[in-house]
Amino acid sequence: MRPMSLPDDDVRAAVEAMLGHPVRGLIWHAEPLDPHLRFHSVTAGVVGVHGDAGGEPFSMVVKQTRLGHDPDPGALWVSGAEPSHRHYWKREWLAYSSGLLGSLPGRLRAPHLYLATEPGPEAAWIWFERVEGVPGERWPLPRYAMAARDLGTTQGAYAAGSAELPDQPWLSHGWLRDWTEATTQAWPLVHDDEAWRDGRLDALRPLRGRVVETLAAMPELLAAADAAPRTVVHLDLWPTNLYATADDETVAMDWSSVGIGGLAADLDQTTLDPVWMQVRPGADLDALEGPIVAAYAEGLRESGLDVADSVVRRWYAAAAGARYTAMVGLQLEMVAIAEKVAATEARWSRPFADVVADRARVVGRALDLAEQALSG
Numbered sequence: 001m002r003p004m005s006l007p008d009d010d011v012r013a014a015v016e017a018m019l020g021h022p023v024r025g026l027i028w029h030a031e032p033l034d035p036h037l038r039f040h041s042v043t044a045g046v047v048g049v050h051g052d053a054g055g056e057p058f059s060m061v062v063k064q065t066r067l068g069h070d071p072d073p074g075a076l077w078v079s080g081a082e083p084s085h086r087h088y089w090k091r092e093w094l095a096y097s098s099g100l101l102g103s104l105p106g107r108l109r110a111p112h113l114y115l116a117t118e119p120g121p122e123a124a125w126i127w128f129e130r131v132e133g134v135p136g137e138r139w140p141l142p143r144y145a146m147a148a149r150d151l152g153t154t155q156g157a158y159a160a161g162s163a164e165l166p167d168q169p170w171l172s173h174g175w176l177r178d179w180t181e182a183t184t185q186a187w188p189l190v191h192d193d194e195a196w197r198d199g200r201l202d203a204l205r206p207l208r209g210r211v212v213e214t215l216a217a218m219p220e221l222l223a224a225a226d227a228a229p230r231t232v233v234h235l236d237l238w239p240t241n242l243y244a245t246a247d248d249e250t251v252a253m254d255w256s257s258v259g260i261g262g263l264a265a266d267l268d269q270t271t272l273d274p275v276w277m278q279v280r281p282g283a284d285l286d287a288l289e290g291p292i293v294a295a296y297a298e299g300l301r302e303s304g305l306d307v308a309d310s311v312v313r314r315w316y317a318a319a320a321g322a323r324y325t326a327m328v329g330l331q332l333e334m335v336a337i338a339e340k341v342a343a344t345e346a347r348w349s350r351p352f353a354d355v356v357a358d359r360a361r362v363v364g365r366a367l368d369l370a371e372q373a374l375s376g
Helices: 008-019 091-097 141-160 175-191 205-216 218-226 285-302 309-325 328-335 338-348 352-374
Strands: 026-032 043-053 056-066 113-120 123-129 133-135 230-233 242-245 250-252 259-262
Touching: 008 026, 008 043, 008 056, 008 113, 008 123, 056 091, 091 113, 091 123, 141 230, 141 242, 141 250, 141 285, 175 205, 175 218, 175 259, 175 309, 175 328, 205 218, 205 309, 205 328, 205 352, 218 309, 218 352, 285 309, 285 352, 309 352, 328 338, 328 352, 338 352
Parallel strands: none
Antiparallel strands: 026 043, 043 056, 056 123, 113 123, 133 242, 230 259, 242 250
């Protein structure tokens, strides 16, 4: 779907909010940002706007969200019409327009909001800062740990009670549990010998028995993740959604799943997802995981929450173990669909078997973590 055109009056209002004063002689241009980005049904487009306002240059982003109408409402990535849905279509717009994302405690921040508009009954647009800095895909390893500590200062403030936990009805609740439930449609494939015959699954095959056992224990695993103290969670903090500014601020993008969840529920997106999603193919999982979990625990303590590293690791282990074990069936489903295999290979410029090999390493780590969490 092509991004919708931008009204002149809204561009002017956003620029004036950005610059802090009325403007004359406004000249502006807009173009899709990353037009090859795969949008799910909540996102209609992401548009960059730049220009000149009476001699002052400006640049911003417009994220165009909408209520999508999906052919399979039970699929993993779909648009939800109800605020309780894990992918409620208007959640990010409300998180910005309510002021929640503009008043986060601690050192993690969201882009600055300039304008929030509703061009139609099923459309909501967010006009915000175009963050200048180094994207997470290009970070050196130590910057991941710094981001985790910044995240800890923000989430710890809510858990420690120095910041009031929000209670708006549009915030997600139980997101990991709902998302895991959506993956169960592919779980029967784990028990199907025929589904495992494809040679491109060779790296995953030795893990099959442990996957079966962990899926059977999923209720206990999710309960262990739910035992963590409540905080504001992002739920999609993989490197593509993170920036480091010139002032070394950590800025998180894409708050479409923001809600209330357990401490450490966001960590696997920086420890395991860089390998799973091929941001750092072949990366050493120990080099990612160890410093990130430790730095996050430091951030929690800095915020005033008295908690040991071992306790934080237990919360992390439960959430990470659940998320990545639950996705094994989806890999078996994908390998049988030529179009999905081709799309994966085109996206990452790697053979599907190589992608699976990296994901098998992640699943192996997730199983280790799940077993740790389940052992107490």
